[in-house]
Amino acid sequence: MAMGIALVTGGTSGIGAAFAQELALRGNDLVLVARDRERLDSTAATLRGMGRSVETIAADLANRDDVARVAARLEDLDQPIDILINNAGFGIRGSLIDVDTTELDRGIEVMCRTVLVLSGAAARGMRVRGSGHIVNVSSTAGFLTMGGYSAIKAWVTSFTESLAVELKGTGISVTALCPGWVRTEFHQRAGIQSGSIPSALWLDSERLVKVCLDDVDKGKVISIPTVRYRALMFLLRHAPRSAVRAVSGALSSGRRKQAVSG
Numbered sequence: 644m645a646m647g648i649a650l651v652t653g654g655t656s657g658i659g660a661a662f663a664q665e666l667a668l669r670g671n672d673l674v675l676v677a678r679d680r681e682r683l684d685s686t687a688a689t690l691r692g693m694g695r696s697v698e699t700i701a702a703d704l705a706n707r708d709d710v711a712r713v714a715a716r717l718e719d720l721d722q723p724i725d726i727l728i729n730n731a732g733f734g735i736r737g738s739l740i741d742v743d744t745t746e747l748d749r750g751i752e753v754m755c756r757t758v759l760v761l762s763g764a765a766a767r768g769m770r771v772r773g774s775g776h777i778v779n780v781s782s783t784a785g786f787l788t789m790g791g792y793s794a795i796k797a798w799v800t801s802f803t804e805s806l807a808v809e810l811k812g813t814g815i816s817v818t819a820l821c822p823g824w825v826r827t828e829f830h831q832r833a834g835i836q837s838g839s840i841p842s843a844l845w846l847d848s849e850r851l852v853k854v855c856l857d858d859v860d861k862g863k864v865i866s867i868p869t870v871r872y873r874a875l876m877f878l879l880r881h882a883p884r885s886a887v888r889a890v891s892g893a894l895s896s897g898r899r900k901q902a903v904s905g
């Protein structure tokens with residue numbers, strides 16, 4: 644894996660914080676992007692304590708002016724970014740037919756448009772240098788049909804594969820990380836009840852990130868950490884779409900019942 648400066652969106656919590664930590668351990672300097680200024684400062688202080696140089700950019704990635712500032716940092720050829728981790732994101736619970744589409748609009752801005760803009764900004768500089776890595780954090784939910792979040796993450800995986808095709812032969816690796824359930828602030832922030840999820844299906848963000856970075860080294864375009872999830876996703880990806888919809892419907896209705904009783 645190329646060494647240098649890594650820019651991690653959502654690098655202050657959960658999976659993004661684990662990426663920042665692991666990349667620092669592997670000798671990279673960092674640029675962290677998130678909204679909460681205090682958390683950016685405290686995460687940066689921890690990473691500086693590991694001997695790394697750390698910049699922070701306070702930005703709301705649902706705001707297009709803020710996204711343009713981050714894109715400008717990625718295009719700064721004087722301090723080139725070698726690794727981009729498009730990780731910032733959140734759960735979406737609303738119905739697809741809600742009149743108020745605010746939550747979905749924000750989801751599409753942060754998890755689709757921002758991923759598109761920042762990937763392009765990073766890739767233009769990396770192509771000139773003939774090296775670099777782009778990791779887009781997608782989800783196994785993208786292989787299912789469970790509402791707006793599934794649709795958004797299906798786009799992230801498909802976009803990443805398309806980008807990998809477009810950038811083949813340029814020296815840039817492109818990887819979609821598709822995690823299952825990971826213990827982070829994600830579920831609590833979205834108000835998602837996760838009590839009924841079997842403990843065997845929970846992943847630990849540190850381990851997840853190590854597997855992903857090893858997959859990047861191997862040139863994998865889709866990284867699905869753990870054998871258990873790889874087996875489940877193999878079945879889903881080879882099942883008839885009608886079966887995928889049936890499984891998605893059963894999982895969604897189980898979640899709705901739990902929300903009513905919980």
Ligand SMILES: NC(=O)c1ccc[n+]([C@@H]2O[C@H](COP(=O)([O-])OP(=O)(O)OC[C@H]3O[C@@H](n4cnc5c(N)ncnc54)[C@H](OP(=O)(O)O)[C@@H]3O)[C@@H](O)[C@H]2O)c1
Nearest residue numbers: 653655656657658677678679704732782824825827828829
């Ligand atoms: N946890 C899971 O089970 C799971 C499974 C599959 C995929 N994922 C994906 O993994 C990624 C990371 O999620 P996580 O589980 O680590 O969640 P998390 O612990 O809630 O962390 C989310 C991070 O994203 C940042 N963020 C959120 N909205 C933002 C915005 N509008 N602008 C800038 N930064 C923003 C947050 O910082 P601020 O609040 O300070 O902005 C925080 O650093 C997401 O893309 C998620 O969809 C998670």
